[in-house]
Protein backbone atom coordinates (compact mmCIF):
# COMPACT_ATOMS: atom_id res chain seq x y z
CA UNK A 125 0.00 0.00 0.00
CA UNK A 126 1.82 3.13 -1.14
CA UNK A 127 0.70 6.74 -1.60
CA UNK A 128 2.80 9.64 -2.85
CA UNK A 129 4.09 10.79 0.49
CA UNK A 130 3.63 7.71 2.61
CA UNK A 131 2.92 4.01 2.70
CA UNK A 132 0.81 1.78 4.91
CA UNK A 133 1.78 -1.72 5.95
CA UNK A 134 0.15 -4.33 8.17
CA UNK A 135 1.39 -4.20 11.74
CA UNK A 136 3.37 -7.24 12.90
CA UNK A 137 4.38 -8.50 16.32
CA UNK A 138 7.53 -6.34 16.15
CA UNK A 139 5.36 -3.19 16.11
CA UNK A 140 3.63 -3.79 19.42
CA UNK A 141 6.05 -1.67 21.51
CA UNK A 142 5.79 1.24 19.07
CA UNK A 143 1.98 1.04 19.19
CA UNK A 144 1.92 0.87 22.99
CA UNK A 145 4.25 3.91 23.29
CA UNK A 146 2.29 5.86 20.67
CA UNK A 147 -1.08 5.36 22.30
CA UNK A 148 0.04 6.40 25.78
CA UNK A 149 1.62 9.62 24.49
CA UNK A 150 -0.19 12.50 26.26
CA UNK A 151 -0.75 14.17 22.87
CA UNK A 152 -2.39 11.03 21.47
CA UNK A 153 -4.14 9.16 24.32
CA UNK A 154 -7.01 11.60 25.07
CA UNK A 155 -8.06 11.63 21.40
CA UNK A 156 -8.25 7.89 20.74
CA UNK A 157 -11.30 5.80 21.58
CA UNK A 158 -11.32 5.03 25.30
CA UNK A 159 -12.40 1.49 24.40
CA UNK A 160 -9.33 0.73 22.28
CA UNK A 161 -7.03 -2.25 22.79
CA UNK A 162 -4.80 -0.98 25.58
CA UNK A 163 -2.63 -3.84 26.80
CA UNK A 164 0.15 -5.71 25.00
CA UNK A 165 -2.08 -8.82 24.90
CA UNK A 166 -5.04 -6.95 23.43
CA UNK A 167 -2.85 -5.29 20.83
CA UNK A 168 -1.25 -8.60 19.89
CA UNK A 169 -4.73 -10.06 19.41
CA UNK A 170 -5.61 -7.19 17.06
CA UNK A 171 -2.35 -7.56 15.12
CA UNK A 172 -3.06 -11.26 14.74
CA UNK A 173 -6.62 -10.61 13.60
CA UNK A 174 -5.37 -8.08 11.07
CA UNK A 175 -3.09 -10.72 9.57
CA UNK A 176 -5.68 -13.51 9.61
CA UNK A 177 -8.71 -11.49 8.43
CA UNK A 178 -7.08 -8.85 6.20
CA UNK A 179 -10.30 -7.84 4.46
CA UNK A 180 -12.33 -7.36 7.63
CA UNK A 181 -9.80 -5.85 10.00
CA UNK A 182 -6.65 -3.81 9.73
CA UNK A 183 -3.99 -2.59 12.12
CA UNK A 184 -1.70 -0.59 9.89
CA UNK A 185 1.57 1.25 10.36
CA UNK A 186 2.12 4.59 8.61
CA UNK A 187 5.59 5.07 7.12
CA UNK A 188 6.95 8.19 5.42
CA UNK A 189 10.26 8.94 3.71
CA UNK A 190 12.70 11.08 5.68
CA UNK A 191 16.31 11.55 4.64
CA UNK A 192 15.95 8.75 2.08
CA UNK A 193 14.68 6.28 4.66
CA UNK A 194 11.17 5.04 5.41
CA UNK A 195 10.40 6.03 9.01
CA UNK A 196 7.49 4.93 11.20
CA UNK A 197 5.34 8.00 11.79
CA UNK A 198 2.08 6.63 13.17
CA UNK A 199 -0.75 4.14 12.91
CA UNK A 200 -4.26 3.77 11.51
CA UNK A 201 -6.85 1.00 11.36
CA UNK A 202 -10.18 -0.19 10.05
CA UNK A 203 -12.87 -2.73 10.82
CA UNK A 204 -15.69 -4.07 8.70
CA UNK A 205 -18.96 -2.80 10.19
CA UNK A 206 -21.44 -4.33 7.72
CA UNK A 207 -20.60 -7.12 5.30
CA UNK A 208 -23.77 -6.99 3.21
CA UNK A 209 -23.55 -3.23 2.65
CA UNK A 210 -19.74 -3.18 2.45
CA UNK A 211 -19.21 -0.60 5.19
CA UNK A 212 -15.94 -0.20 7.09
CA UNK A 213 -15.11 2.01 10.04
CA UNK A 214 -11.80 3.81 10.05
CA UNK A 215 -10.15 4.47 13.40
CA UNK A 216 -7.05 4.37 15.54
CA UNK A 217 -5.47 7.21 13.57
CA UNK A 218 -2.41 8.67 15.29
CA UNK A 219 0.57 10.57 13.90
CA UNK A 220 3.52 10.76 16.28
CA UNK A 221 3.85 14.34 17.63
CA UNK A 222 7.31 14.68 15.99
CA UNK A 223 5.74 14.32 12.55
CA UNK A 224 2.59 16.42 12.84
CA UNK A 225 1.53 19.29 10.61
CA UNK A 226 3.01 17.89 7.38
CA UNK A 227 -0.19 16.52 5.91
CA UNK A 228 0.59 12.95 6.97
CA UNK A 229 -2.65 12.43 8.91
CA UNK A 230 -4.76 13.51 5.96
CA UNK A 231 -2.60 11.50 3.52
CA UNK A 232 -2.85 8.36 5.68
CA UNK A 233 -6.65 8.58 5.70
CA UNK A 234 -6.66 9.10 1.89
CA UNK A 235 -4.36 6.14 1.33
CA UNK A 236 -6.42 3.89 3.59
CA UNK A 237 -9.60 5.01 1.79
CA UNK A 238 -7.97 4.18 -1.56
CA UNK A 239 -7.09 0.68 -0.36
CA UNK A 240 -10.52 0.05 1.19
CA UNK A 241 -12.38 1.19 -1.93
CA UNK A 242 -10.19 -0.04 -4.74
CA UNK A 243 -8.52 -3.12 -3.30
CA UNK A 244 -11.04 -4.38 -0.74
CA UNK A 245 -14.26 -3.35 -2.47
CA UNK A 246 -15.88 -1.30 0.27
CA UNK A 247 -18.74 1.02 -0.66
CA UNK A 248 -18.89 3.31 2.38
CA UNK A 249 -16.40 4.35 5.06
CA UNK A 250 -17.29 5.82 8.44
CA UNK A 251 -15.33 7.53 11.17
CA UNK A 252 -16.29 9.00 14.53
CA UNK A 253 -14.28 11.76 16.20
CA UNK A 254 -14.71 13.23 19.69
CA UNK A 255 -16.30 16.67 19.34
CA UNK A 256 -13.39 18.38 21.12
CA UNK A 257 -10.81 16.96 18.69
CA UNK A 258 -10.43 19.81 16.17
CA UNK A 259 -7.25 18.41 14.62
CA UNK A 260 -8.77 14.95 14.28
CA UNK A 261 -11.88 16.34 12.58
CA UNK A 262 -9.75 18.48 10.27
CA UNK A 263 -7.63 15.50 9.19
CA UNK A 264 -10.73 13.37 8.44
CA UNK A 265 -12.62 16.16 6.70
CA UNK A 266 -9.63 17.33 4.63
CA UNK A 267 -9.22 13.73 3.51
CA UNK A 268 -12.68 14.02 1.91
CA UNK A 269 -15.06 12.67 4.54
CA UNK A 270 -18.40 14.44 4.89
CA UNK A 271 -19.71 15.45 8.31
CA UNK A 272 -22.97 13.52 8.67
CA UNK A 273 -24.11 14.20 12.19
CA UNK A 274 -23.44 14.40 15.88
CA UNK A 275 -24.01 11.72 18.48
CA UNK A 276 -24.73 14.03 21.40
CA UNK A 277 -22.88 13.39 24.64
CA UNK A 278 -22.40 9.78 23.60
CA UNK A 279 -19.13 8.86 25.31
CA UNK A 280 -17.34 9.54 28.54
CA UNK A 281 -13.62 9.05 27.80
CA UNK A 282 -12.42 10.92 30.90
CA UNK A 283 -15.15 11.91 33.32
CA UNK A 284 -17.18 14.29 31.09
CA UNK A 285 -19.77 13.20 28.53
CA UNK A 286 -18.63 14.32 25.08
CA UNK A 287 -20.16 14.47 21.60
CA UNK A 288 -18.99 12.20 18.81
CA UNK A 289 -19.02 13.73 15.33
CA UNK A 290 -19.77 11.16 12.66
CA UNK A 291 -18.21 11.32 9.18
CA UNK A 292 -18.84 9.26 6.06
CA UNK A 293 -17.23 8.81 2.65
CA UNK A 294 -18.80 6.98 -0.31
CA UNK A 295 -16.84 5.27 -3.05
CA UNK A 296 -18.23 7.57 -5.75
CA UNK A 297 -17.19 10.66 -3.77
CA UNK A 298 -13.58 9.55 -3.52
Ligand SMILES: CC(C)(COP(=O)(O)OP(=O)(O)OC[C@H]1O[C@@H](n2cnc3c(N)ncnc32)[C@H](O)[C@@H]1OP(=O)(O)O)[C@@H](O)C(=O)NCCC(=O)NCCS
Pocket residue numbers: 151152155156216217218219220223224225226227228229230231252253254257258259260261262263266
Ligand atom coordinates in the same frame (compact mmCIF):
# COMPACT_ATOMS: atom_id res chain seq x y z
C1 LIG B 1 -5.21 14.01 14.10
C2 LIG B 1 -3.79 13.77 13.65
C3 LIG B 1 -3.66 12.34 13.14
C4 LIG B 1 -3.46 14.76 12.53
O1 LIG B 1 -2.17 14.48 12.07
P1 LIG B 1 -1.30 15.53 11.21
O2 LIG B 1 -0.36 14.74 10.38
O3 LIG B 1 -0.77 16.58 12.08
O4 LIG B 1 -2.46 16.16 10.31
P2 LIG B 1 -2.28 16.92 8.93
O5 LIG B 1 -0.93 17.60 8.91
O6 LIG B 1 -2.62 15.97 7.84
O7 LIG B 1 -3.41 18.05 9.08
C5 LIG B 1 -4.65 17.87 8.55
C6 LIG B 1 -5.33 19.22 8.45
O8 LIG B 1 -5.71 19.64 9.76
C7 LIG B 1 -5.46 21.03 9.91
N1 LIG B 1 -5.32 21.27 11.35
C8 LIG B 1 -4.28 20.95 12.14
N2 LIG B 1 -4.54 21.29 13.41
C9 LIG B 1 -5.77 21.87 13.42
C10 LIG B 1 -6.59 22.41 14.44
N3 LIG B 1 -6.20 22.47 15.70
N4 LIG B 1 -7.81 22.89 14.08
C11 LIG B 1 -8.22 22.85 12.78
N5 LIG B 1 -7.46 22.34 11.79
C12 LIG B 1 -6.27 21.85 12.10
C13 LIG B 1 -4.21 21.23 9.13
O9 LIG B 1 -4.05 22.58 8.75
C14 LIG B 1 -4.42 20.32 7.92
O10 LIG B 1 -5.15 20.97 6.90
P3 LIG B 1 -4.42 21.39 5.51
O11 LIG B 1 -3.99 20.08 4.88
O12 LIG B 1 -5.47 22.08 4.75
O13 LIG B 1 -3.28 22.24 5.94
C15 LIG B 1 -2.76 14.00 14.80
O14 LIG B 1 -2.92 15.31 15.30
C16 LIG B 1 -2.91 13.01 15.94
O15 LIG B 1 -2.32 11.93 15.93
N6 LIG B 1 -3.70 13.39 16.96
C17 LIG B 1 -3.92 12.54 18.14
C18 LIG B 1 -4.78 11.33 17.84
C19 LIG B 1 -6.05 11.74 17.12
O16 LIG B 1 -6.63 12.78 17.35
N7 LIG B 1 -6.51 10.86 16.22
C20 LIG B 1 -7.68 11.11 15.42
C21 LIG B 1 -8.83 10.45 16.00
S1 LIG B 1 -10.09 10.48 14.76
